[in-house]
Structures are given as structure tokens and as C-alpha cells.
Amino acid sequence: MTQAYLEFHGVTKRFGDLDVVAQPFDIAVARNEFVVFLGPSGCGKTTLMRMIGGLDTPSGGEISLEGTPVGGPDHRRGMVFQSYSSFPWLTVAENVLFGMRYRKDLTEREKLARRDHYLDLVGLYEFSNAYPNKVSGGMRQRVAIARTLAAGSDVMLMDEPFGALDAQRREKLQVELRAIQRRDAKTIVFVTHDVEEAVFLADRVIVFSKRPARIMADIDITERLGAERPLDLRDTPEFFQLRTAVLRLLREAAGDEAGDEK
Amino acid sequence: MTQEVAGRVVTGRVVTTRRAVNRNQPSIWAFRGALSRRAQIGIGVGTSVALLLIWEAVARSGLVNTTFLPSPTTVLGALLTMIQKQSLLWHAGVSTLRVWIAFTLAAVMAIPIGIMMSSYRVVGAALEPIIDFIRYLPVPALVPLSIIWFGVGENTKLYLLWLGTFFQLVLLVADDMRRVPQEYIEIAHTLGANTRQTLRDVAFRAMLPGLVDNLRITLGWCWTYLIIAEIVAADSGIGFVIWTARRYMKTPEVMAGVVVIGVIGLVTDQLLRALHRRAFRYL
Ligand SMILES: Nc1ncnc2c1ncn2[C@@H]1O[C@H](COP(=O)(O)OP(=O)(O)OP(=O)(O)O)[C@@H](O)[C@H]1O
Numbered sequence: 001m002t003q004a005y006l007e008f009h010g011v012t013k014r015f016g017d018l019d020v021v022a023q024p025f026d027i028a029v030a031r032n033e034f035v036v037f038l039g040p041s042g043c044g045k046t047t048l049m050r051m052i053g054g055l056d057t058p059s060g061g062e063i064s065l066e067g068t069p070v071g072g073p074d075h076r077r078g079m080v081f082q083s084y085s086s087f088p089w090l091t092v093a094e095n096v097l098f099g100m101r102y103r104k105d106l107t108e109r110e111k112l113a114r115r116d117h118y119l120d121l122v123g124l125y126e127f128s129n130a131y132p133n134k135v136s137g138g139m140r141q142r143v144a145i146a147r148t149l150a151a152g153s154d155v156m157l158m159d160e161p162f163g164a165l166d167a168q169r170r171e172k173l174q175v176e177l178r179a180i181q182r183r184d185a186k187t188i189v190f191v192t193h194d195v196e197e198a199v200f201l202a203d204r205v206i207v208f209s210k211r212p213a214r215i216m217a218d219i220d221i222t223e224r225l226g227a228e229r230p231l232d233l234r235d236t237p238e239f240f241q242l243r244t245a246v247l248r249l250l251r252e253a254a255g256d257e258a259g260d261e262k
Numbered sequence: 263m264t265q266e267v268a269g270r271v272v273t274g275r276v277v278t279t280r281r282a283v284n285r286n287q288p289s290i291w292a293f294r295g296a297l298s299r300r301a302q303i304g305i306g307v308g309t310s311v312a313l314l315l316i317w318e319a320v321a322r323s324g325l326v327n328t329t330f331l332p333s334p335t336t337v338l339g340a341l342l343t344m345i346q347k348q349s350l351l352w353h354a355g356v357s358t359l360r361v362w363i364a365f366t367l368a369a370v371m372a373i374p375i376g377i378m379m380s381s382y383r384v385v386g387a388a389l390e391p392i393i394d395f396i397r398y399l400p401v402p403a404l405v406p407l408s409i410i411w412f413g414v415g416e417n418t419k420l421y422l423l424w425l426g427t428f429f430q431l432v433l434l435v436a437d438d439m440r441r442v443p444q445e446y447i448e449i450a451h452t453l454g455a456n457t458r459q460t461l462r463d464v465a466f467r468a469m470l471p472g473l474v475d476n477l478r479i480t481l482g483w484c485w486t487y488l489i490i491a492e493i494v495a496a497d498s499g500i501g502f503v504i505w506t507a508r509r510y511m512k513t514p515e516v517m518a519g520v521v522v523i524g525v526i527g528l529v530t531d532q533l534l535r536a537l538h539r540r541a542f543r544y545l
């Protein structure tokens with residue numbers, strides 16, 4: 001394992017008397033690693049992401065980034081929320097631009113260029129001037145994705161970011177996200193319920209049990225599939241086998257009673 | 263007319279596709295259905311005119327004593343004479359000025375305090391009991407006290423108006439701020455905004471439509487208190503005019519005064535609504 005960048009040391013979490021993470025919990029994520037969390041609904045994935053982002057604090061243990069414990073939220077850890085919120089008073093383009101509002105290292109011109117680039121990437125360029133409540137749910141989700149990508153944090157926390165997208169857009173963004181992560185050396189923690197997406201994107205897939213969450217499996221994908229992820233990787237037998245194996249693990253994690261609390 | 267109807271259907275289809283699916287001409291009684299702006303104004307004016315006509319008819323029929331219920335035309339006549347002979351418009355101006363001074367004062371104080379109450383639990387915990395207590399005191403009950411404190415001059419009136427609006431407004435503002443989704447705040451924080459930036463660029467912006475609405479509503483209450491204040495202690499203003507007219511049983515003049523207040527209220531309200539629509543197009 002390479003040098004740890006983002007680390008969980010004996011982390012536990014409870015809300016009142018609800019144990020979300022009971023057994024102390026260690027994960028070490030390397031810089032520039034793409035980690036995907038898989039697990040049954042309600043097992044605590046969002047809670048883990050929020051703790052990394054500094055929006056929730058662990059009840060025990062500690063999360064550290066580059067050796068120092070993470071405090072409150074800051075620009076180093078960007079987040080795509082599960083509910084894809086954007087600001088209703090800003091247009092689509094202004095929302096994306098807002099992602100860079102507090103970055104002092106970019107000139108105004110660079111910000112506009114980045115805004116246009118990411119708007120184009122998520123296919124919203126022609127909706128630049130629309131307000132969020134006038135566009136569809138999937139489009140709102142893309143606004144949130146573009147905003148976080150434009151913000152360009154070192155660590156990106158993405159909670160089911162591609163959930164409401166159509167298949168083509170989803171594939172396109174998966175390929176692009178993987179490319180961005182490799183090119184710009186981002187560390188990404190990504191939550192999804194889609195096993196295929198998990199295997200396609202991840203360097204490493206971590207499978208959680210249902211609540212209270214335990215790590216059921218920690219699978220090195222890059223070791224098996226390599227770091228390059230062309231779209232036709234999906235058609236290879238290796239990919240298919242790995243996908244099936246992860247799916248089986250996930251089924252075990254969810255327990256026999258299929259554990260989905262939704 | 264047919265053209266108009268067709269036009270409406272087409273726009274309806276563009277805005278909300280769902281509605282136009284199997285009804286080409288939506289009934290005006292459709293539950294939560296749409297109604298064009300023109301139709302709304304037409305219906306509003308229609309009902310008002312109808313009511314005035316009924317009133318006029320009743321007053322003229324001799325069924326009621328016109329000392330108690332003068333006809334609309336009589337009231338209108340009184341209104342015109344009052345404008346010419348009793349400088350009614352000047353009185354209206356004085357009243358409006360009082361309302362705006364007191365209201366601005368209340369708003370300028372209530373907005374920051376209300377925001378602080380919701381942003382910092384300590385501030386909320388400290389102020390809420392006091393504000394809640396004062397809020398429930400009826401303004402008329404405080405008239406004697408304010409006369410003792412401020413005499414019967416301009417200050418008493420401003421103070422009473424301020425009293426009536428400030429405490430209500432503070433809680434409304436605090437509520438507007440509380441309703442700003444936590445997620446907006448969290449987005450701002452993860453984008454690197456500090457507390458001040460989050461308040462200014464996100465929280466305040468998010469609460470603004472609600473705030474403007476609440477200001478509009480409290481401005482209306484301010485007028486209620488104004489009349490109380492002017493009846494108690496004044497030698498100018500609409501309240502004073504009404505109260506003087508009452509003393510001589512000049513019902514048409516009393517009603518004319520009331521009408522002036524109504525008209526000012528209506529106009530202000532519509533202006534603020536228009537402003538709201540313009541400023542918050544995204545809603
Ligand atoms: N603020 C909170 N207070 C109390 N309980 C909470 C809070 N946030 C989350 N929980 C609980 O913690 C558990 C884990 O929630 P979390 O949102 O992390 O699940 P998840 O794995 O993201 O689920 P999903 O896949 O459905 O998004 C749930 O049982 C939830 O009810």
C-alpha cells in the first residue's frame with residue numbers, strides 16, 4: 001500500500017442510541033485513489049462521507065487528511081450531496097461558477113473558462129441561463145456535479161452522484177470522472193448502489209455490511225483490471241467476473257433477508 | 263376571444279405539459295388549476311364593482327338609515343370635498359410617513375437580530391422568551407405607558423408603531439432564517455466559504471423572498487397600529503381625521519377616511535408584490 005493520505009483511525013459513530021458504526025473502523029486511502037463504498041441502504045455510507053467532509057464528527061476515533069485530523073468543512077474536500085441541491089436563486093451557469101467563488105488562486109477569466117468547460121461536460125451548456133427549478137431532476141444533479149468538479153477540491157466526496165442520469169450520460173460522466181481523477185490527481189470517495197459502476201470506476205471497492213456498518217470486503221480493482229478504464233472494458237470477461245464476485249459479496253453483506261430498508 | 267383562449271392553452275402546454283394532456287380547455291374550477299393574470303384581475307374588479315352596486319342600491323332603497331350607511335357615491339363626494347377643503351391628502355401623507363419611519367426603524371433592527379437569533383442558539387435562547395412575552399401584549403394596552411414615557415408628541419406614535427411591528431418581525435425573520443435548508447449552508451462550507459460569507463452569499467440570499475413577504479405583511483399591521491396611535495394622540499393624520507369626523511357623526515367622512523387607508527394599503531401591497539415577482543423571478 002502506498003503512503004496513506006486520508007485515514008480513518010478507529011472511527012465509530014452513533015446518533016443518540018442508534019449505532020451507525022459500532023466496531024472501530026480503519027481505512028487508509030492513498031492520494032489519488034478512487035475508492036467506492038458499496039453497501040445496503042441505510043448502512044451509514046452517507047454518514048461516513050459527511051464525517052470525511054467535516055459535516056459530522058465521529059463519536060470515537062479520528063479521521064485525518066495528510067496526517068492532520070480533519071476539522072470543519074473546507075475547500076479541500078468537495079462534496080456532491082445525495083440530494084443534488086443547487087441554489088435556486090442562481091442560474092445553472094451561476095451555480096457552477098459559485099463552486100469557485102472562494103478560490104483565490106484562479107483569475108476571473110479562468111473561472112469562466114472552467115465554468116464553461118464543466119457545463120459543456122455535463123451537457124448543460126444550452127441551459128446556462130435557466131434556473132434550477134425550471135430544469136429536470138437529472139439536470140439538477142448534473143449542476144451539482146459540475147459545481148463540485150469546477151470547485152476542483154483535492155478530495156471529492158460523491159454520494160450517488162449519477163443516480164438520476166440516463167445510461168449514455170452516465171457512461172460519459174463515468175469515463176470523464178475517471179479521466180479527471182487520473183489527470184488532476186484527485187482522491188475520490190464515491191458511493192453508489194450500482195455494482196457495475198463501482199467496478200468500472202474504482203481503484204478499490206469497499207463493501208459494508210448493513211448497520212451497524214462493518215467492512216465486509218476491501219477489493220483491489222486496479223490490481224485486476226489495470227488503471228486504464230476504456231469504455232469497452234465492460235465487455236471483457238475479467239470485468240464481468242469481478243462484477244459478479246462483488247455482487248455476491250454485496251448480497252452476503254445485505255444478509256439473507258435482503259436487508260434493504262428503503 | 264377564441265384567439266385568446268387558444269393562446270392560453272398553448273402557453274399552458276409550454277409551461278406545464280402535464281396539465282394539458284387530455285383537456286384542451288381546462289375548467290376555471292380545476293383544483294389548483296391555472297388562471298391567466300388578465301382573468302384574475304377581471305374577476306377581482308368584477309366582484310368589487312358588484313359589491314359597490316349592491317351597497318349603493320341598499321343605501322338608496324331607504325332600507326337602512328343613511329346616517330349609518332351612506333351610499334358609495336355620498337362617500338366619494340365627501341372624499342372629494344375633504345381633499346379640497348380639509349387637506350386630506352396632506353393627512354394621508356403624514357400617516358404614510360409615520361408608518362414608513364417606524365417600519366423602517368423596526369425592520370432595520372429586526373432583520374439583524376432575527377438573523378442572529380437563528381444563526382446562534384445562544385442569542386435565540388437569550389432573546390426568545392422576552393420577545394415572545396412582549397409580542398403578546400396588545401399595543402393598545404401599552405398606550406398609557408408610552409404616553410407617560412414620551413408624552414403625546416410624534417415620538418409616542420412612532421414608538422407605538424415600532425412596538426407593534428418590531429417584536430413580530432424579529433420572530434418572523436428568525437423563522438425565515440431557520441427555514442434556510444441546512445444543505446445550502448453545507449454546500450457553501452464545503453466550497454470554502456467562511457461563516458460571514460455563508461451568511462451573506464447563501465443564507466441571506468436564500469431567506470430573502472420569505473423576508474420580503476414578511477415585511478410586506480408586517481407593513482400592513484403597522485397601519486393598524488397607526489390608527490390606534492393617531493386616535494389616541496394626534497392632531498394630524500388619517501386616524502385623527504376619522505376620529506374627528508366621528509365626533510360630529512359625519513359617517514361619510516369617516517368612511518372616506520377608511521377608504522383612503524384601504525387604497526393606500528392596496529396600492530402599497532400591489533407594488534411590493536410586483537417588486538417581489540420581479541426580484542424573485544426564479545421562484
Ligand atoms: N442526523 C441523524 N440523526 C439520526 N440518525 C441519523 C442521522 N443521519 C443518519 N442517521 C441514521 O444513520 C443510518 C445511516 O444513514 P446513512 O444516510 O449514512 O445511510 P446510507 O448508507 O447513506 O443509506 P442510502 O444508501 O440509503 O443513502 C440510518 O439508519 C439513518 O437513519
Ligand SMILES: [Mg+2]
Pocket residue numbers: 045046047082159
Ligand atoms: Mg446515503
